[in-house]
Structures are given as C-alpha cells and as structure tokens.
Amino acid sequence: MPLFFKISLFFFYFFFVISSSPLEYNHPLESLALFELTQVTNIVKNSYFPLNVTFHYVGLNEPNKQLVLSWLSSTHHPALPREAIVITRIDQKTHEIIVDLSSVSILSDKIYNGHGYPMLTLQEQTAADELPLSYPPFISSIKKRRLKLKEVVCQGFAVGWYGEKRKSTNRMVKVMCYYLDGTVNLYMRPIEGITITVLLDQMTIASYIDRLIVPVPKANGTDYMGSKRRRSSHESNSIKIVQPDGPSFTLDNGNTVWWGDWKFHVAYDMRAGMIISLASIFDAEKEEFRSVMYRGFVSEVFVPYIDLTEEWYYRTYFDAGEYGFGLCAVELEASKDCPENAKFIDGYFISQDGTPGKMPNVICIFERYAGDIMWRHTELAIPGKVIRKVRPEVSLVVRMVSTVGNYDYITDYEFKQSGTIKVTVGLTGLLEVRGSIYTHNDQIKEEVYGTLIAENTLGAYHDHFFTYHLDLDIDGHENSFVKNNLKTRRVVNKSSPRKSYWAVVSETAETESDARIQLGSSRGALEMVVVNPNKKTEVGNEIGYCLIPGGSATNPLLSDDDYPQIRGGFTKYNVWVTPYNKSEKWAGGLYTDQSHGDDTLAMWSLRDREIKNKDIVLWYTFGVHHVPKQEDFPIMPTLSTGFELKPTNFFQHNPVL
Amino acid sequence: MPLFFKISLFFFYFFFVISSSPLEYNHPLESLALFELTQVTNIVKNSYFPLNVTFHYVGLNEPNKQLVLSWLSSTHHPALPREAIVITRIDQKTHEIIVDLSSVSILSDKIYNGHGYPMLTLQEQTAADELPLSYPPFISSIKKRRLKLKEVVCQGFAVGWYGEKRKSTNRMVKVMCYYLDGTVNLYMRPIEGITITVLLDQMTIASYIDRLIVPVPKANGTDYMGSKRRRSSHESNSIKIVQPDGPSFTLDNGNTVWWGDWKFHVAYDMRAGMIISLASIFDAEKEEFRSVMYRGFVSEVFVPYIDLTEEWYYRTYFDAGEYGFGLCAVELEASKDCPENAKFIDGYFISQDGTPGKMPNVICIFERYAGDIMWRHTELAIPGKVIRKVRPEVSLVVRMVSTVGNYDYITDYEFKQSGTIKVTVGLTGLLEVRGSIYTHNDQIKEEVYGTLIAENTLGAYHDHFFTYHLDLDIDGHENSFVKNNLKTRRVVNKSSPRKSYWAVVSETAETESDARIQLGSSRGALEMVVVNPNKKTEVGNEIGYCLIPGGSATNPLLSDDDYPQIRGGFTKYNVWVTPYNKSEKWAGGLYTDQSHGDDTLAMWSLRDREIKNKDIVLWYTFGVHHVPKQEDFPIMPTLSTGFELKPTNFFQHNPVL
Known part of the structure; x- marks a missing residue:
C-alpha cells in the first residue's frame, strides 16, 4: 500500500473515532451499522484514491461459524472481529475486498476474472434508464409512434447469457421503455x-434497434391507485388486531428477537434481504435453548420468461444476484x-458511490392471530363429562417485501409455538x-x-423459482439428512385379512448425490428430515426437523442444455x-449477472461430498409456473406458496401444553 | 297403507298444524328445521307403529337442481317442495324413505338389500360401548390386568369388510377399551x-377374545387439560380481533350469507356436516351475481390405519359414511x-329414536384479518414519484369442527374478495x-x-383422505373440464438464442376417463380448470375457475386389490x-359401513359418461400419510392442508381495485 494511502487511512481512522459514536454492537451477525458502512467505503475509497470506485455490494463478512457459536455459548460475549465484504x-x-473494521484495514483484495458480474447498482440502472430519453434515434422512434416523450419511462433489465464470449468489460443492460400518459x-x-x-461501465448506448411498431395498450383500466368504489361492495366495517398491553415479543438493540420459547436474530443484507440467524427454541424440560437454524435466507430467485421474441428472449432474471433482493426491499x-x-x-445499504442509505421500516415483526386453532379436542366418550380444550394459534411473523421492478415479493418467516x-x-x-x-384471442394464429x-396486452408466461439457503x-451442528420413504408392502402368508400395508423405509444420505430430490410422483410418500444422529429422544427416536413442501414444489420446464437453465441449474432439484x-451462499453464484453457470449449487454439488453427520446446509427450491390470467390485470392478487420446517421427534412431546 | 296409519297421520297433521309455528323457510336448500325433523320422524314412526324404527339419517331431500335455480332467478321465490330423506x-x-312435508306423506319407501349399512347412531354406539363393562369375561380380563373397572371407558369402531360374506343383519362394531385413572x-x-x-341390531356381544396382555401406557404426561405454565414461556399479552362496528357480513334467517361481493348459503347435514350452496359473486360490470358453486361439501373422509395386528387390522374408517361428519360436529x-x-x-340432528336434537354453535362465520396483503405495489420507476398502494387482505371464513372419536377435523371455507x-x-x-x-426403540426388532x-405407546401409521364433492x-350450469399442460418445447432452426421454452397445451375432457388425474410428477405443470365453454371474456378467454392443489395431494399406498382400498377406490385419483x-353424493357409497366398494365414485365413473359442456361435478381428494411424531403426543398440533378454487379469466380484470 503506498505511504500516502496509509496516512490518509490514519487520519480517516482518527476522524472516525472522534466524530462518530459507534453503537456498541452486541451481536456478531448484526448487519453493518451506518457508521460501519461509512467506515468501510471510506477505507476502500481512500485506498484507491484517486481512482473511481463503484460499490456493488457491502455486507457483513460474518465471523467463522465456530467463533459465533462460542460467542453464543459464552456468558460474557467477547467482541468478535467485525469485517465487511x-x-x-x-x-x-x-x-x-475484505475490510477489517477493528484494524481499519483492508485484509484482502482480489480481482475477479471469471464469468459474471456483481449486482447492478440502483444508480447505474437509473442512469441507463435515462439514456434513451436524450438519444435522438429513440426520440424519433417515440415520435414515429405518436407518443409524448415526457410520458415515457424506461427500465433496464439484465441481459442474461446465451453462449456469447464477451469481454469482461461488457457489463450491460437492455432498456425497455413504457408509457404513462394517464396511468x-x-x-x-x-x-x-x-x-x-x-454498456454500464461506459454508460453509453451500444446498440439500438427499432424493429417494429406495436400498439401501446391503453391506459384505461390499468390504474390501481384509484378508489373507484363499486356499487355492489358492501362497505366493509373496520377490522383491527389489538394488543392492549403491547406485543409479547422483545426486540433488543442488536435485533435479537425473543418470543415465547423462540429466540432468533434478524438482519438485513443488500443481496439476501432478510436473514434469520441462530434460531433456537427453549426446551423447558432440558432448561436450555436448542438450536434449529444457524442461518436462513433467500439465496436466489430465478425468473425465466418464456417469450422467444427478439425483444424478450433474454429476460431470465436472477432477482437476488442481479438486482439484490435486499436492495429492492x-x-x-x-x-x-x-x-x-x-x-x-430499518436497513442500511450502500449507494454506488459509497454513501450509505437508510431503508426505513424495511422489516416488520408482528404477532399473528388469524382465528386459527393451535390444537383442540372435544371429548364426549367419558360418561357424564363433556371435555373441551382449545388453544388458539398465535404465531410470530417476520416480513420483508422486495419489489424487483414490477413484481412485489412478500417474504414471511412465521414462527409457531x-x-x-x-x-x-x-x-x-x-x-x-x-x-x-391482438385485441381478441380469435385473431391469434401464432405462438x-x-x-x-x-x-393489446399479453401476460407473458414465466416461472418463479425461490431457492432458500437453510x-x-x-x-x-453435526446433522444428517434422512429420506423416509413410505413403501407399499404386500401381506404374505395370509397373515392378515388385509393384502397390503405401508412401511417407513429410512435412508440416510451419505453424500450430496443421495440428497438431490426432484419432488414429483413421490410426493406425500416421502418425508425429508434433517436429524441429529448423535442425539436421541428418551424413547430412542432421532431428533429432527422435517421439511414439508407447500403447494408448488415446481420443477423446471426448460431443457438442461438451455443457457438460462444452465445458469439456473440449481433449480433442477x-x-x-x-x-x-462459508463461501457457498448464492445458489446462482456470487457473480450472477451474465453468469455462465459455472459457480452454481449444481456445480458445487458435483463434488459429491460427504454429508452424513456433518454440519450441513439444506437448499430448498419451490416456485410457480405462471400462466397469467385476466384477474392478474392490472395488479395481481397475492399468490402465496412456501414450505414448513417442522419439529420431528425434536421434542419429547407437544411443546405447547 | 293400512287405514289406521292414514288416520293417525291425519291426526298427526292436525296436531302439527295447530301446535307448531313453522318458521317460514326462505331457502329451498335450508336444512330441515326442528319442527320439520319432528314432523318427519313422527310420520315415519306412525306409519310403522307399533314396529320399532331406528333413525340413522334424516336430511333434506333437496329439490331438483332445475327447480332451485328457477327459484333463485325468480323475483317472488315460489315455495318449493320440502322433502326429507x-x-x-x-x-x-x-x-x-322419502317424506313430503307439505302433503305430510311418505312419497316412497324402499328396502335396501345391497351391501353396506347406514351410518351408526350415537345411541347404539353408546350402548355398545357400555356392554363390556357388565360382561363377566371382560370384567375378568380387567381384573387379570389389575385395572379398576370404574376407570375403563370403551369405544366402538366400524369393522370394515375383508371379503366376508355376511348376512345383512350383521351390523356390528368392534369395541376397544381405554383406561382413564389419572387422565x-x-x-x-x-x-x-x-x-x-x-352385534348392533341385537345389541349383544357376539364374540370376545382376550388374546394377550400389553402394558397400559402410563397416565403421566397424557393430560392436555392441565395448565402447567412453563418457566421459559414469556407470558403472552392478549391479542384480539376487533370490529367496533360489528361484522361486515349479513346472515339472514335462512342462513344465506352476504359478504362483499359474495353470496352463499350455509347448511348443516348429519352426514356431510357443513354444506355451502349457491355460492355466487357479484360482478359490478355485469351488474349481476355470477354462479361459482352449486354445492360443496365433504363427501367422505377415508382413514385407513396400517397396523396388521389382530386387534387393529380392521381399522379403516370412513368418517362421513360410518360416523357422520355432521353428527360428530x-x-x-x-x-x-x-x-x-x-x-x-346451530344445527339440528335426529337421535336414533327420532327425537331431534340441537347442536348449538356448530358452525361459525367470521371475517379473517391475518396481517396478509391482498395486493400491493411500490413504484419507484417514475422520476420524482414514490407510489405505494397496499390492500390488506380481509376474507370470510365459515368453519365447522367434527370430532370423530379421537380426531378433530377443522373444516374451513375461506371466501376471498x-x-x-x-x-x-x-x-x-x-x-x-x-x-x-416397548419403552425404547432399541428393543424393537419386529414390524x-x-x-x-x-x-409403551405406538402412534399407529395411518392415512387421511378427504374427498370433496364440488x-x-x-x-x-354447462361446464367443461380443461387440462392445461405446460409442455417443454425445443427451439427449432435456431430461431432464438434459446434452446427451449414451454407452451400451454389445452385438452378438454370429453368423458369421465379423461378427467381422472393422479397428481404426481405433473404437479405444477398442469392447470386444472372448470370452464364455461359457452361464455368468453371480452378478449376471448374461456371463463373458468382453477383447482389449485395444496401441499399434500396424496395418493393411496394400499394395493388396488386390498379390501379397504376397494371400498375407498375413490381415492385412487x-x-x-x-x-x-343427484344420487351421486357420497364417494364411498350411500351405505358405507361394511360396504363392498360396489357403490363408489370409482364405480360410477366406469360408465365413462360424457362430461363436455355438461352440468358437471368436480371431486377432489387430498390427504396426508401420517407417520406420528412425539410432538403429536399427547395432543396433536394442528396439521393443515387443502386446496383453492381460483377465478381464471372469470373476471375481466382483478375484481378488487
């Protein structure tokens, strides 16, 4: 490092120690605070002064898992290293670049020469979106269409990869424009x-093609802001959730949440969005917190559109890796x-120039009481008695909404008692x-x-695949993955008046290839359990948590050799x-924009590593094939899907009695 | 009919006209009122006097669909025939027996000679449960086990059918006994x-076998009534739903519910439980109610246990057909x-002797506000503007709970705006x-x-299959069933940089065999839509409703030739x-107890009737294979599953703007 950088770092350090009052962070997985983000970007900018540095991602480089776990189990919670990636x-x-915040120094700085680019920044997207508006060929295209330029709004989209060999400087987006004028x-x-x-690095229009004119759909009927009251709708009476004594959960200043028997940490990340860490549940009998999940977050959201036309074929988005699921919150x-x-x-992110920004109210936490029943029974079999015991369900929801351009994703973690x-x-x-x-289906003769x-409005077919890192x-920490297959068996030797039954055949995955599962015909007849093979319940069952798929454990429909599917190979299972x-976080690879699919979960898994009685990570992908309906126009009613992680012989008995 | 019966009927009629003040029923699908039930059973009892009549089911014999529909569309709502089955x-x-309430006469009286028996009555079950307690061999069995007779409670179970050729008089249950003594x-x-x-008709013990002694599991830990507060649980603050101006729905005295744009009728039936009828939704643009569902109800609940041991093999229950899903509400x-x-x-049922009974608060209706979002969007793409519009979700739930012995089934219909x-x-x-x-898994060497x-407690493997008549x-009324298959296609002639895409290939079911679907590998890539082929939206889409399976569209694991599976053949798809x-209501047949499977949906469907552009009924079966967990002991946390019926180009656009 040249001397003058060292000096400026030195001054910078002093500046910071004097002028900022760092909040004492009390959790090693807490997101970088505002003052830390400023510190990090200043260190990097100073180190490269006078070169221009654009920031695509800054996040906590979390301490090694072993360190975090010993921090957790120690009583005095020693300060752990704070590092940023x-x-x-x-x-x-x-x-x-890895920056160490305690020594205020750069620990490592690697240039990445592989395929793919970092997340797009908001600023370069905005700049790209504005380019066409002053680009004469575009202005003339707009004129030719008899549209008003001032009503035009543009949006850049990631371009994907279709086998091209590009130079590493060719970061680009394709910009698509839209028309307001009444909506x-x-x-x-x-x-x-x-x-x-x-071209993003150059911020210039590299190519411009005006291929054909298509009618712009009319504004009428597209607005969702209006509050046209419909004659038929009965005026709905107000309905509210009230907690006169306030919520029952505690949120400490390090964003640890305590609720009922649950304890977990919530963090915000520019890429993953909401991260749940160190979720554990208090076992009243063992008088201890028992761990369930070290970290859970959205690793990738793959959204291939299916339209092959010239202006559409490239649209195969990776909403986390390209746009930042957190950045879009x-x-x-x-x-x-x-x-x-x-x-x-609140959350804090970094702008392209290194300025931190606040995202107010980016995550919410609330107790949910939906009128559901946690458990109940009415007992009428005991002569002379009517016994009824009902426990209403109250759960705790942690929510973030990520709006990636047009789509709004509502992501909830619901903790149940x-x-x-x-x-x-x-x-x-x-x-x-x-x-x-087209204005009517009868006119359509082509695909x-x-x-x-x-x-004039085609709702394009597309898929959504959500991949969770769990x-x-x-x-x-040492766990195994067990497949419990429910298998039909024939009764032999007329040993029973029945002819068949089923048995549970358990299979513990030895290596990664044993644990790749395409949910399909086996649905409902397969239980997937992460167990701790080193502990058993008193009656000898393996202690575990079961993965319960929701309604739509969708498999890809694109061919394996198709470029988008190669990049999204992690959706195959x-x-x-x-x-x-620690480095395997992003199912689509760290550099997803224009990636070639050589750094995906599908590739890592080819090593077929041992996973039995190891510290393991479960990756679960679910999704929907979306064939749009008229009801999705002009704004979509929420379509929900997901999964559950359910204790399976984890407790000695129902923990809520 | 002998003269003296006619005379007694005549007197009975007068008695009734004078003594009862019949509520004017205003809906042709309204359940039989208390006075109507009394009237019906009196007519039957008088007609057979002095013979003993035991009542197994009394319910509305609903008027022909065509009549109901013209009643609905007429403005003056002419009185329709009231008949009871x-x-x-x-x-x-x-x-x-069909009884006509207006003429106070028996319209038809058929003796059923086929396989299977009517639903068990509560009274005969209670009587059977009490028999062992005074049966000397049983008393000695209890003594031999050193148990206290006064702590023993018994429960009769339907016996199923395992290929036996029985006389039609052999109505029977097998009685299983349990021990209280501290729980x-x-x-x-x-x-x-x-x-x-x-034997039920004789109410005698036909056979008694005491085969082996097994330890009775201890009482300790089984009670769910106690409120042992656990040290760790933070005291939960109270949480409530409030509607200061009351609910927004209207429930008229004929049990028609009006809420938002929805209108539907709720009825209680001894066998089906809750029945939703004539559900329709107001279309503000068409200014009319548009029909969605004529009738929806639980047709059968098949629960085969998997245990082959002598005391267990027969347990393959049909909870609606044997016990009455409504009777158990x-x-x-x-x-x-x-x-x-x-x-x-409230609901009203008939006791074995014909006395009507009231089931207070058997169905509830409430508006659900769970903190969910009906639709939302944040728009940041328009320079200088931040647009956000969020519509919280409020829905309407109609609920019944049916407790069939040990299990409690919570059945909800949730109507969304x-x-x-x-x-x-x-x-x-x-x-x-x-x-x-066994007290520990390590001891177990057998199946x-x-x-x-x-x-000492084995949670027996079992399945639950819920079959809805929709x-x-x-x-x-004339509808078709359409399968939209999402099919992968290859790109040809290098017409696109992509190699594959998917297309929607629609297939309209011509006959019943085209519409039998075993959900499995095709999940997520198959849309199932009931459409009205005679109507289209303005842009020419078929107007429809989509069936969206929930998480567990389970298929049977028993062999096709196994007796329980023959009786439950309707679960195959x-x-x-x-x-x-009108006669095809009960998927397991009208007489399910000890049925031979010759009157099931699977048999009716063999006729392979035409279903294209006809008045059709959709049957949907879903369920769970239940491998019990320690968390299910001593009372099970609610496990929820289900499906959705979703408008699919039914409206011109999102109906909630």
Whole structure:
C-alpha cells in the first residue's frame, strides 16, 4: 500500500473515532451499522484514491461459524472481529475486498476474472434508464409512434447469457421503455419493438434497434391507485388486531428477537434481504435453548420468461444476484403491509458511490392471530363429562417485501409455538406484459407465449423459482439428512385379512448425490428430515426437523442444455444438501449477472461430498409456473406458496401444553 | 297403507298444524328445521307403529337442481317442495324413505338389500360401548390386568369388510377399551389384546377374545387439560380481533350469507356436516351475481390405519359414511374455536329414536384479518414519484369442527374478495395409539406399524383422505373440464438464442376417463380448470375457475386389490369429474359401513359418461400419510392442508381495485 494511502487511512481512522459514536454492537451477525458502512467505503475509497470506485455490494463478512457459536455459548460475549465484504468495480475490474473494521484495514483484495458480474447498482440502472430519453434515434422512434416523450419511462433489465464470449468489460443492460400518459401502471403500457443495449461501465448506448411498431395498450383500466368504489361492495366495517398491553415479543438493540420459547436474530443484507440467524427454541424440560437454524435466507430467485421474441428472449432474471433482493426491499406501510401491532426494523445499504442509505421500516415483526386453532379436542366418550380444550394459534411473523421492478415479493418467516417455522412467499405487484397487435384471442394464429389479459396486452408466461439457503443446526451442528420413504408392502402368508400395508423405509444420505430430490410422483410418500444422529429422544427416536413442501414444489420446464437453465441449474432439484461452506451462499453464484453457470449449487454439488453427520446446509427450491390470467390485470392478487420446517421427534412431546 | 296409519297421520297433521309455528323457510336448500325433523320422524314412526324404527339419517331431500335455480332467478321465490330423506332400520332391514312435508306423506319407501349399512347412531354406539363393562369375561380380563373397572371407558369402531360374506343383519362394531385413572386422555391409554365384537341390531356381544396382555401406557404426561405454565414461556399479552362496528357480513334467517361481493348459503347435514350452496359473486360490470358453486361439501373422509395386528387390522374408517361428519360436529367455543368477531349457527340432528336434537354453535362465520396483503405495489420507476398502494387482505371464513372419536377435523371455507375459495382441513385432537411392550426403540426388532411416541405407546401409521364433492357451476350450469399442460418445447432452426421454452397445451375432457388425474410428477405443470365453454371474456378467454392443489395431494399406498382400498377406490385419483347426478353424493357409497366398494365414485365413473359442456361435478381428494411424531403426543398440533378454487379469466380484470 503506498505511504500516502496509509496516512490518509490514519487520519480517516482518527476522524472516525472522534466524530462518530459507534453503537456498541452486541451481536456478531448484526448487519453493518451506518457508521460501519461509512467506515468501510471510506477505507476502500481512500485506498484507491484517486481512482473511481463503484460499490456493488457491502455486507457483513460474518465471523467463522465456530467463533459465533462460542460467542453464543459464552456468558460474557467477547467482541468478535467485525469485517465487511465489499464488491466493487474499479477501473472496469471486479474487486472482492475484505475490510477489517477493528484494524481499519483492508485484509484482502482480489480481482475477479471469471464469468459474471456483481449486482447492478440502483444508480447505474437509473442512469441507463435515462439514456434513451436524450438519444435522438429513440426520440424519433417515440415520435414515429405518436407518443409524448415526457410520458415515457424506461427500465433496464439484465441481459442474461446465451453462449456469447464477451469481454469482461461488457457489463450491460437492455432498456425497455413504457408509457404513462394517464396511468402510473407503466408496466401495462410497454413500448414494444425497440431494443436498446446500454454498456454500464461506459454508460453509453451500444446498440439500438427499432424493429417494429406495436400498439401501446391503453391506459384505461390499468390504474390501481384509484378508489373507484363499486356499487355492489358492501362497505366493509373496520377490522383491527389489538394488543392492549403491547406485543409479547422483545426486540433488543442488536435485533435479537425473543418470543415465547423462540429466540432468533434478524438482519438485513443488500443481496439476501432478510436473514434469520441462530434460531433456537427453549426446551423447558432440558432448561436450555436448542438450536434449529444457524442461518436462513433467500439465496436466489430465478425468473425465466418464456417469450422467444427478439425483444424478450433474454429476460431470465436472477432477482437476488442481479438486482439484490435486499436492495429492492421497500419501506413497509404501517397498518397496511403489516398489521397495527407490528414493530419495524430499518436497513442500511450502500449507494454506488459509497454513501450509505437508510431503508426505513424495511422489516416488520408482528404477532399473528388469524382465528386459527393451535390444537383442540372435544371429548364426549367419558360418561357424564363433556371435555373441551382449545388453544388458539398465535404465531410470530417476520416480513420483508422486495419489489424487483414490477413484481412485489412478500417474504414471511412465521414462527409457531409448536416449533414449526413456516416460510411463505407471496407474489403480487404487476405482470411483465408484452404489447401486442391482438385485441381478441380469435385473431391469434401464432405462438404468443402468453395470455391475452386485456386488449393489446399479453401476460407473458414465466416461472418463479425461490431457492432458500437453510443452514439447519438441529440440536447441534453435526446433522444428517434422512429420506423416509413410505413403501407399499404386500401381506404374505395370509397373515392378515388385509393384502397390503405401508412401511417407513429410512435412508440416510451419505453424500450430496443421495440428497438431490426432484419432488414429483413421490410426493406425500416421502418425508425429508434433517436429524441429529448423535442425539436421541428418551424413547430412542432421532431428533429432527422435517421439511414439508407447500403447494408448488415446481420443477423446471426448460431443457438442461438451455443457457438460462444452465445458469439456473440449481433449480433442477427441489432439495440439495451440501456440507457447510462459508463461501457457498448464492445458489446462482456470487457473480450472477451474465453468469455462465459455472459457480452454481449444481456445480458445487458435483463434488459429491460427504454429508452424513456433518454440519450441513439444506437448499430448498419451490416456485410457480405462471400462466397469467385476466384477474392478474392490472395488479395481481397475492399468490402465496412456501414450505414448513417442522419439529420431528425434536421434542419429547407437544411443546405447547 | 293400512287405514289406521292414514288416520293417525291425519291426526298427526292436525296436531302439527295447530301446535307448531313453522318458521317460514326462505331457502329451498335450508336444512330441515326442528319442527320439520319432528314432523318427519313422527310420520315415519306412525306409519310403522307399533314396529320399532331406528333413525340413522334424516336430511333434506333437496329439490331438483332445475327447480332451485328457477327459484333463485325468480323475483317472488315460489315455495318449493320440502322433502326429507330418511334412512332407518326397521325389523333389521334398511329403509330409504322419502317424506313430503307439505302433503305430510311418505312419497316412497324402499328396502335396501345391497351391501353396506347406514351410518351408526350415537345411541347404539353408546350402548355398545357400555356392554363390556357388565360382561363377566371382560370384567375378568380387567381384573387379570389389575385395572379398576370404574376407570375403563370403551369405544366402538366400524369393522370394515375383508371379503366376508355376511348376512345383512350383521351390523356390528368392534369395541376397544381405554383406561382413564389419572387422565382424561383415554386414547393414550389403550387396553390392548382384547377384541370385542358387538352385534348392533341385537345389541349383544357376539364374540370376545382376550388374546394377550400389553402394558397400559402410563397416565403421566397424557393430560392436555392441565395448565402447567412453563418457566421459559414469556407470558403472552392478549391479542384480539376487533370490529367496533360489528361484522361486515349479513346472515339472514335462512342462513344465506352476504359478504362483499359474495353470496352463499350455509347448511348443516348429519352426514356431510357443513354444506355451502349457491355460492355466487357479484360482478359490478355485469351488474349481476355470477354462479361459482352449486354445492360443496365433504363427501367422505377415508382413514385407513396400517397396523396388521389382530386387534387393529380392521381399522379403516370412513368418517362421513360410518360416523357422520355432521353428527360428530361439536359445539364451537367463542373466542377459542373461532375469534371474537364470529357469529354462530346451530344445527339440528335426529337421535336414533327420532327425537331431534340441537347442536348449538356448530358452525361459525367470521371475517379473517391475518396481517396478509391482498395486493400491493411500490413504484419507484417514475422520476420524482414514490407510489405505494397496499390492500390488506380481509376474507370470510365459515368453519365447522367434527370430532370423530379421537380426531378433530377443522373444516374451513375461506371466501376471498378476489373470488378465490380456499378450503382448509386442519387435523388435530388425539392420535389413535397402540399399547406396546416397548419403552425404547432399541428393543424393537419386529414390524410395529407405528412410531414409539412415548413409553409403551405406538402412534399407529395411518392415512387421511378427504374427498370433496364440488358441484361447480361456473357462470352457468354447462361446464367443461380443461387440462392445461405446460409442455417443454425445443427451439427449432435456431430461431432464438434459446434452446427451449414451454407452451400451454389445452385438452378438454370429453368423458369421465379423461378427467381422472393422479397428481404426481405433473404437479405444477398442469392447470386444472372448470370452464364455461359457452361464455368468453371480452378478449376471448374461456371463463373458468382453477383447482389449485395444496401441499399434500396424496395418493393411496394400499394395493388396488386390498379390501379397504376397494371400498375407498375413490381415492385412487385426486381428481374425478362426473356429470351431475343427484344420487351421486357420497364417494364411498350411500351405505358405507361394511360396504363392498360396489357403490363408489370409482364405480360410477366406469360408465365413462360424457362430461363436455355438461352440468358437471368436480371431486377432489387430498390427504396426508401420517407417520406420528412425539410432538403429536399427547395432543396433536394442528396439521393443515387443502386446496383453492381460483377465478381464471372469470373476471375481466382483478375484481378488487
């Protein structure tokens, strides 16, 4: 490091120690605080001064798992190293920098030369979106279409990869433009036929094609802001959740949540969004917290569109790796996005230039009381007695909403008193539609890759695959993955009046290949359990948690050799299990934008590592094939899907008595 | 009819006209009122006087669909015939009697000579349960086990059919006994080894076998009534739903519910339980109610246990057909079974001797506000604007709980403003466990057909299959069933940089065999839609409702040739479609107890009738294979599963703007 950098770092350090009052962080997995983010980006910027540094990602480089676990089990909670991982572009190169906050120094700085690029920044997307508006060929395209330029809004999209050999400097987006003029629902008014390619590092339009003119769908009927009251709707009386004594959970200043028997940590990350860490549940009999999940987060959201037309074929998004599931998180509205009894957490992100920004109310936490029943029984069999005991269900929800352009993803973790963690993703927001010449189905004779959901409006077919990284630590760190197959057996020797029955045939996965599961015909007849093979219940059952798929454990429909599917290879199986490896976080690879699929979960898993009685990570992918319907226009009713993690002989008995 | 019967009927009629003040019923599908039930059973009893008549079922013989529909569409709502269907045993024969309430006469009276018997009555079950307690061999068995007779409680179970050729008079149950002595949770304390067969018509013990002595599991830890507060649990603050201006729905005195755009009728039936009829939704643009479902109800609940041991092999219950899903419905507790804002409906059933009984608060209706989001979007793409619009989800739930012995089934219909009907079944209550010599898994070397969930307690493997009868009338009565297959296609001629895509290949079922679907590998890549082929949206899409399976569309694991599976043949496919036929209501046959499987949905469907553009009925079966866990002991946390019926191009656009 040149001397003058060292000096400036020195001054910087003093500046910081004097001027900022760092909050004492009390959790080693707590997201970087505002002052830490500033510190990190200053260190990097100073180190490269006077070069221009663009920041694509800054997040906590979490301490080694072993350190965190000993921190957790110690009574005095020793301070752990605070490090940041920074992904930048400097001089058209991708840098992966580790910054140590206690020594205020750069620990490592690697240039990444492989395929793929870092997450897009909000600023470069905005800049790219504005380019066409002053680009004469575009202006003339707009004129030719008799549209008003001031009503045009553009949006850049990741371009994917289709086998091209590109130079590493070719970071680009394709910009698609939309028309307002009477609506705020721009996505329902695409200006089709134009392909604008923008080089991001250079921030220039690299290619411009105006191929054909297609009618822009009309504004009428697209607006979702209006409150046209419909004659038929009875005025709904107000309905509220009230907790006169306030919520029952505690949220400490390090974002650890205590609720009922549960304890867990909530963090915000620019890429993953919400991260749940160190979820554990108090066992009253053992008088201790027992671990369930070390970390759980959205690793990737793969959204391939199915439209093969020139302006659409490339649209195969990786919403976490390309846009940042956390970066796209939005402020939650009290009493609307979350009920009246919710508490909110802020998040902090880094702008392209290194300035930290606050995301107010980006996560909410609330107790959910939906009128459900936790357990009940009415007993009428005892003569002279009527026994009834009912426990209403109250659970705790942690929510983030990520709006990646048109789509709004509602991501919930619901903690139940029974020990279950229910994960739900709700899909709402706006469809990505293609403008079309057609106003009626009868006119359509070609393949249009979508549903005509309004005049001139094709709701494009697409898929959503949500891949969760679930580092389960079931009552300890060494776990195994067990498949309990329910198998039909024939009765032999007429030993019973029956002819058949079923048995549970258990199989413990030895290596990664044993744990790849495509859910399909075996559904319902397969239990998937992460167990701790080193502990048993008193009657000798393996202590575990079961993965219970929700309604839509969808498998890919694209061919294995298709480029988007190579990049999204991790969706091939619904379940994968890998040995814990701190670097294996992002199922689509660390550098997903324009990736070639050489750093995905599917590739890591080829090593077929041992996973029996190891610290293992469960990856679960579910999703929907979305054939749009007219009801999805102009804004989609929420479609929910997800999965559950359910205690399976984890407790000696029902923990909520 | 002998003269003296006619005379007594005449007097009876006068008696009734004078003494009772019949409520003017205003809905042709309204359950029989108390006075009507009295009238019906009196007519039957008088007609057979002095013979003893036992009543197994009395319910509304609903008017022909065409009549109901014209009633609905007429403005003056002409009175429709009120008829009852009565199933009785008279002189050891099963009678199927239709009673007309307006003419106070028996319209038809058929003796049923086929296989199977009517539903068991509560009274005969109670009588059978008491027999062992005064039966000397049983008393000596209890003594031999050093148990106290006064702590013994017995329960009769349907015996199934295993190929035997029985006389039609052999109505029987097998009685299983349990031990209280320190707990109310009798089901956790089975007294194993004894098989007691009771002939019901004779109410005598036909056979008694005491085969072996097995330890009775201990009482300690089985009680769910106690409120042992656990040290770790933070005291939960109270949480309530409040509607200061009251609920937004209207429930008229004929049990028609009006809520938002929805209108539907709720009825109680001794066999089906809750029945939803004539569900329709107001279309503000068309200014009319558009039909969605003519009738929806639980047709059968098949619960085969998997245990082959002598005392267990026969346990393959049909909870609706044998015990009556409605007859087993229980009183719902305000603020526990249903939230604070619920309204309740009573039900009326018939005792064995013809006396009507009231089931108070058997159904509840409430608005559900769970903190969910109906739809939302945050729009940041418009320069200088931040647009956010969020609509919280409020839905309407109609609930009944049926406690069939040990199990409690929570059945919900949730009506959403978006037009979706979500059907959920929650399973809770108590497991059926087998007493066992084992106190630890390591001791077990034989097949035990269950999980050791506590000492001496095997939670027996079993399945639950819920079969719903869904007479959908999508915007009219003539409907078709369409399978939309999402099929992978290869890109040809390098017409796109991609190599594959998917297309929607639609197939309309012509006959019943085209519509039998075993959900499995095709999951997620198959849409199942009931459409009205005679109507289209403005842009030309077929108007429809989609069946969306929930998490567990389970298929049977028993062999096709196994007796329980022959009787439960309707579970072989998750989906069946039949042409509407008033007599085809009960998937397991009208006479399910000891049935031979010759009157099931599977048999009716063999006729392979035409179903295209017909009045059709959709049958959907889902379920769970239950491998019990220690957490299910001593009372099970609710396990929920179900399906959705979702508008699919039914509306021109999202109906909730």
